[in-house]
Amino acid sequence: MMKYFKYLILAVICFSHLSCEDFVEVEIPNDRIISKSVFNSDETANSAVKGIYNELYQASFSSGFQTSITSLSALSADNLKANVTTTNLLEFEENEIFINNSYNLGIWSSAYNIIYMTNAVVEGLAENRGVSPEIGEELTAEAKFIRAFTYYYLVNLYGDVPLVLGTNYDDNSRKSRSTTTKIYLQIVQDLEIASEQLGLNYKNGERLRANRFTAMALLARIYLTLGEWELAELYSSAVIEASQTYELLPLEEVFLANSKEAIWQISPTAGGSTRTNTREGDFFIMLGNRGSVALTEDLVNSFENNDTRLVEWIGLFETENESYYFPYKYKVKNATEEISEYSMVMRLAEQYLIRAEARTEQNKLDEAINDLNKIRQRSNLSLIDINEQIVDQDQLLTLILEERRKELFTEWGHRWLDLKRKGEAGAVLSSKKPFWEDTDILYPIPEDELRKNPNLTQNDGY
Numbered sequence: 001m002m003k004y005f006k007y008l009i010l011a012v013i014c015f016s017h018l019s020c021e022d023f024v025e026v027e028i029p030n031d032r033i034i035s036k037s038v039f040n041s042d043e044t045a046n047s048a049v050k051g052i053y054n055e056l057y058q059a060s061f062s063s064g065f066q067t068s069i070t071s072l073s074a075l076s077a078d079n080l081k082a083n084v085t086t087t088n089l090l091e092f093e094e095n096e097i098f099i100n101n102s103y104n105l106g107i108w109s110s111a112y113n114i115i116y117m118t119n120a121v122v123e124g125l126a127e128n129r130g131v132s133p134e135i136g137e138e139l140t141a142e143a144k145f146i147r148a149f150t151y152y153y154l155v156n157l158y159g160d161v162p163l164v165l166g167t168n169y170d171d172n173s174r175k176s177r178s179t180t181t182k183i184y185l186q187i188v189q190d191l192e193i194a195s196e197q198l199g200l201n202y203k204n205g206e207r208l209r210a211n212r213f214t215a216m217a218l219l220a221r222i223y224l225t226l227g228e229w230e231l232a233e234l235y236s237s238a239v240i241e242a243s244q245t246y247e248l249l250p251l252e253e254v255f256l257a258n259s260k261e262a263i264w265q266i267s268p269t270a271g272g273s274t275r276t277n278t279r280e281g282d283f284f285i286m287l288g289n290r291g292s293v294a295l296t297e298d299l300v301n302s303f304e305n306n307d308t309r310l311v312e313w314i315g316l317f318e319t320e321n322e323s324y325y326f327p328y329k330y331k332v333k334n335a336t337e338e339i340s341e342y343s344m345v346m347r348l349a350e351q352y353l354i355r356a357e358a359r360t361e362q363n364k365l366d367e368a369i370n371d372l373n374k375i376r377q378r379s380n381l382s383l384i385d386i387n388e389q390i391v392d393q394d395q396l397l398t399l400i401l402e403e404r405r406k407e408l409f410t411e412w413g414h415r416w417l418d419l420k421r422k423g424e425a426g427a428v429l430s431s432k433k434p435f436w437e438d439t440d441i442l443y444p445i446p447e448d449e450l451r452k453n454p455n456l457t458q459n460d461g462y
Contacts, residue, residue, distance in 0.1 A: 038124060039124040039125055039127075039128035039130055039131055040128060040130030040131075041130055041131065042131055042132055042135045045121075045124070045125060045130075045131045045135065045136070045139055046135065046139060048120075048121055048124070048139075049121055049139045049142050049143060049209075050209075051117070052114065052117045052118060052121065052143065052146055053146075053208060053209060053266070053270065054270040054271040055113075055114060055117065055270075055271065056114065056146075056266055056270070057266050057267065057268065057270035057271055057273070057279075057343075058270075058271055059110035059111070059113065059114055060103070060106030060107060060109075060110040061106065061107040061110045061111045061114075061150075061153065062110070062114070062266070063279050064266075064278060064279035064280040064283070064343050065279040065280075065282070065283050066089065066103075066283055066292055066293070067103050067106045067107075068279070069107065069153055069157070069412055069413045070280065070410060070411060070412050070413060071089075071283065071293065071410075072089075072092045072103060072104075072107070072413075073092075073157070073412075073413025073415075073416035073417070074293075074409070074410050074413065074415065074416065075089060075092040075093040075293065076092050076093070076095060076413075076416050076440075077413075077415040077416040077419060077429070078296055078298055078299065078415070078428065078429060078432050079295065079296060079299045079405070079409045079410060079415050080093070080293045080294070080295060080296065080410065081093060081293065081294055081295075081296050082292065082293055083290050083291060083292055083293060083294050083324065084292045086292065087101075088101055088102055088103040088104075089103070089292065089293065092104075094433065094434075094435050095429070095433050095435055095436055095437075095440040096435050096440075097440075097443055097444055097462075098444070099444045099445070099446060099447040099450070099458070099462055100446075100447045100448075101444075101446075104443055104444065104446055105446040105447075105448055105449075107153075107157065107443070108154075108158070108445070108446050108449060109446070109448075109449075111150050111153060111154050112154075112164065114146065114147075114150050115147055115150050115151070115164055116164070116167060116172075117143075118143040118144065118146050118147040118150075119143075119147070119164065119165060119166055119167050120167050121139065121140070121143040122140055122143050122144065122147075123166065123167055125139055125140050125143075126140075137197050138197060138198060138199065140193075140197070141193055141194040141196075141197035141198045141210075141215075142194070142198065142209060142210050144190035144191075144193050144194050145190065145191065145194040145198070145210045145214065145215050145218070146210070147190055148186075148187040148188075148190035148191045148194070148218065149218060151163075151183055151186065151187050152187055152218070152221075152222065153413075154183075155180055155183040155184065155187075156225075156417050156420065156421075157413075157442070157443050158442055158443055158445060158459065159177075159180060159442045159459060160177040160178060160179055160180055160183075161177055161178065161183060162175035162176065162177055162178060162453075162456070163175070163178035163182060163183055163186060165186070173452070173453060174453060174454075174455050175453070175455065176455040176456065176457075177456065177457060184222070184226060187222060188219070188222060191215050191218055191219045191222065192219070194210065194212075194214075194215035195212055195215040195216050195219060196212075198210060198211050198212040198214070198215055199211055199212060200212050200213070200242075200245075205258070206258060206267075207258050207259075207262045207263070207264060207265045207342070208264075208265055208266065208267055208270075208342070210264060213238070213239050213242055213245065213246070213263060214263050214264045214346065216235045216238050216239050217235070217236070217239045217263045217264075217346050217350075217351055218346065219231070219235045220232050220234075220235035220236035220239065220351060220354050220355075221350070221354060223235065223358075224354050224357060224358060225417075225421050227361075229358040229359075229361040229362050230358070230362065232354055232355070232357075232358035233355055233358040233359055233362070236351040236352075236354040236355040236358065237355060239263065239348070239351045240348065240351050240352065240355065245260070246260060246261065246263065246348045247260045247261065247348065248261060248348055248349060248352075248374060248375075248378055249261045250378070251308055251309060251312040251313065251378065251379070252312055254329070254344070254347065254349075255329050255330055255331075255341055255342075255344055256340060256341055256342075257339055257340060257341055257342040258342070259342075259344075259347075261347045261348045261349065262342070262344060262346075262347055262348075263345075263346040263347055263348060263351075264345040264346045265342035265343060265344055265345060266342060266343040266345060267339070267342050267343075268339065268341075268342070268343065269339060274336055275334070275335065275336060276332070276335045276336055276337060276338065276339040276340070277330075277332040277333060277334055277335045277341070278330050278332070278341050278342065278343045279343065280327070280329070280330050280343055280410070281330035281331065281332045281333050281341065282333055282334060284326050284327040284328070284330070284410065285315065285326060285327075285328065285330070285331075285332075285333040286315065286317035286324060286326045287317075287333050290317055290319065290322075290324050291317070291324070291326060293326075294317075294324040294325055294326055295314065295325040295326060295327060295409070295410075297325075298432065299405070299406075299409060300314060300325045302402065302405065302406060303406055304381060306380055306381070307379050307380065307381055307406070308378075308379050308380045309379050309406060309407070312328075313327070313328055313329045313409075314326070314327070314328055315327075315328035327409065327410040329344075329410070329411075330343075344411060345412065349375055349407055349408070350404075350407075350408060350414075352371045352372075352374050352375055353371070353372070353375065353400060353403060353404050353407065353408075355368075355371050356368045356369075356371035356372045356400050357397065357400050359371065360393060360396045360397050360400065361393075361397075363393060365386060365391065365393065365396060366386055368396060368400075369384050369386055369391070369396065372384060372396075372399065372400060372403060375403055375407055376403070379406075379407075384399070401418060401422060401424075404418055405418070420441050425440075425441050426438050426441075437461055439459070439460045439461025439462075440461065442459045442460075442461075443459070444458065444459055444461075444462035445457070445458050445459060445462075
């Protein structure tokens, strides 16, 4: 985990894809960036935070490519299957992940790298008076939002993880695992600050940086995960009711750049890339070959025949002997011309499904059905009528889980996390995965991290 923590503040950003100058966008020597020079003005501090968003496009866990949570967790669940014999992918599909799996290490190390960047910004802004108070407060809130977002995935994929809130290498390199409860307390604390201090509008009209609603949307998800139904309903409602900013769109418009359904997106050109296609489009779309992964028949067959998502969001690639279904939410595989799509991180449809589930858990069935019907109606499905159909609480929860699978497939591991939080991973996957064991609900702590930090312990089953 800690190999990145030994670098100077912010120099950690300087990967092969991103020079130090690109990160801060100011004239600073190539070999190092001194924290005081980064946080001595609103402009340079803003550039530092922008650099974290840019790095999310490059980072393994968040890139949308084959090493990302979007791909790997869909393999761990029942939405994707591997078309190749790449060991790293097959281990995730078979739920037999070895501790030396490099893709698993990539999730862990890239996530902690992002956390280190956010910590560097939080510390730098707290210690430097060169940034105006209003801008410093907002940038700190953005950094804490990204930190909370990243910890949400770490704690869901690995369980107890080290809680790193500073940049001191000696301290960080020896941290033991904190409890899931403690991690969630920190996540909620960071998000509450973000929801109070961030503005209502997006910067420059681009949905690439968090605003107040982005933080609220993540809080709604967190509270749903924690079983805090009233709070999940409260925060999802706040986002849904911001109708001037967000709306459900026709399926073909959802994943466009700055779509009104988008709560947060990542630009393919982040970090100076000349490619204007998303990583998801590049990886998932089958054009000329069958690709590394395909949708499972089980997922495709779960759609009703008249569900328009079958046409709009699922593609078919046929060879002489076989047919493969692939995710087709993004339509551009390879492009350098004007950008048309951004990678979707969070969107409004999820908030309707969060609120539907939270309301169902509170036995507000009529209201929950109204939310679920918003998603069904867009997909040309018959509406649920509680006056004509006998739908009890358990049945409605099952319908919502099924709808989440069909609506959010190949988006940030929703299916995998849903099965885990609902306690259904074993019941659903044991019949589909020959090697399934109950301990597979958590990924292993990477071998490299255990070797470097003797205070880390391994998850059960590895």
